Amino acid sequence: MARQTTKSTAKSGPARKAAKPALAKKSSAKKAIRRAKTGKAAKVKGPRKRAAADKKAAQAAIARWSQAEIHEAFSRFRAAMPEPRTELFHTSPFTLLVAVVLSAQATDAGVNKATPALFAAADTPEKMVQLSEARVRELVRTIGLYRNKAKNVIALSEKLIAEHGSKVPRTREALEELPGVGRKTANVVLNNAFGEPTIAVDTHLFRVGNRTGLAPGKTPLEVELKLLDAIPDEFKLHAHHWLILHGRYTCIARRPLCERCVIADLCRWPGKADLLLPSPVVN
Numbered sequence: 475m476a477r478q479t480t481k482s483t484a485k486s487g488p489a490r491k492a493a494k495p496a497l498a499k500k501s502s503a504k505k506a507i508r509r510a511k512t513g514k515a516a517k518v519k520g521p522r523k524r525a526a527a528d529k530k531a532a533q534a535a536i537a538r539w540s541q542a543e544i545h546e547a548f549s550r551f552r553a554a555m556p557e558p559r560t561e562l563f564h565t566s567p568f569t570l571l572v573a574v575v576l577s578a579q580a581t582d583a584g585v586n587k588a589t590p591a592l593f594a595a596a597d598t599p600e601k602m603v604q605l606s607e608a609r610v611r612e613l614v615r616t617i618g619l620y621r622n623k624a625k626n627v628i629a630l631s632e633k634l635i636a637e638h639g640s641k642v643p644r645t646r647e648a649l650e651e652l653p654g655v656g657r658k659t660a661n662v663v664l665n666n667a668f669g670e671p672t673i674a675v676d677t678h679l680f681r682v683g684n685r686t687g688l689a690p691g692k693t694p695l696e697v698e699l700k701l702l703d704a705i706p707d708e709f710k711l712h713a714h715h716w717l718i719l720h721g722r723y724t725c726i727a728r729r730p731l732c733e734r735c736v737i738a739d740l741c742r743w744p745g746k747a748d749l750l751l752p753s754p755v756v757n
């Protein structure tokens with residue numbers, strides 16, 4: 475692996491251009507993954523510069539990515555994790571729907587501590603209604619906002635029985651009519667349960683979209699629509715998993731792990747400096 479000892483920052487346009495021919499024939503995905511694994515992908519600046527960089531990103535004052543760079547980034551995500559999955563424990567579309575409703579403003583890990591017992595007791599809308607709101611509340615009491623969530627779980631189960639033959643509907647419109655289900659939850663269910671190429675923008679994905687310059691937006695919907703427009707079809711099914719996991723474990727809010735990031739040389743965030751030559755992305 476050829477390393478560059480002189481610093482090459484995100485602003486070093488000429489260096490970026492000059493590097494292309496030399497690297498063009500090498501496997502950039504494998505190289506980027508290797509660099510990330512050794513913790514040598516990029517250098518992270520100090521807290522003040524990071525804060526300034528996040529401010530700049532929030533103002534969408536970061537250069538946009540080319541289509542070739544977007545393709546390159548998702549090729550690397552795919553090479554690093556070919557089959558990403560939701561981390562929420564579930565056994566069916568119904569249990570997935572309930573798990574996602576319970577996960578609002580809570581962590582997947584926290585939800586996963588409560589749901590095995592809940593789903594052992596009730597894994598269908600009928601069983602959930604039979605279990606009763608009080609018992610559901612008791613089983614999910616470790617999850618934030620559990621009172622309201624328990625109420626929604628029972629109400630959506632009743633609606634599924636009454637209007638959808640106890641099945642989880644496959645359209646966004648029908649899903650969003652269920653109690654406790656908004657656009658993000660509908661997107662997660664459509665993607666994970668039915669294989670629809672949707673992008674569910676949670677707090678992690680919202681941050682990654684803005685911070686990297688990949689899809690800047692003031693609202694989750696704006697980020698979602700920009701990502702849907704920019705991401706090539708071949709990556710759309712898994713794109714939201716890759717980006718959420720990237721935000722959860724690498725592009726962390728307080729201090730992103732740029733030195734271990736597989737897209738460090740493509741990312742536009744001014745809070746990091748590339749240590750290595752840019753990737754061989756050719757437009």
Ligand code: SF4
Binds near residue numbers: 731733738739742
């Ligand atoms: S995408 Fe990677 S390089 Fe960019 S800020 Fe996040 S962790 Fe750092």
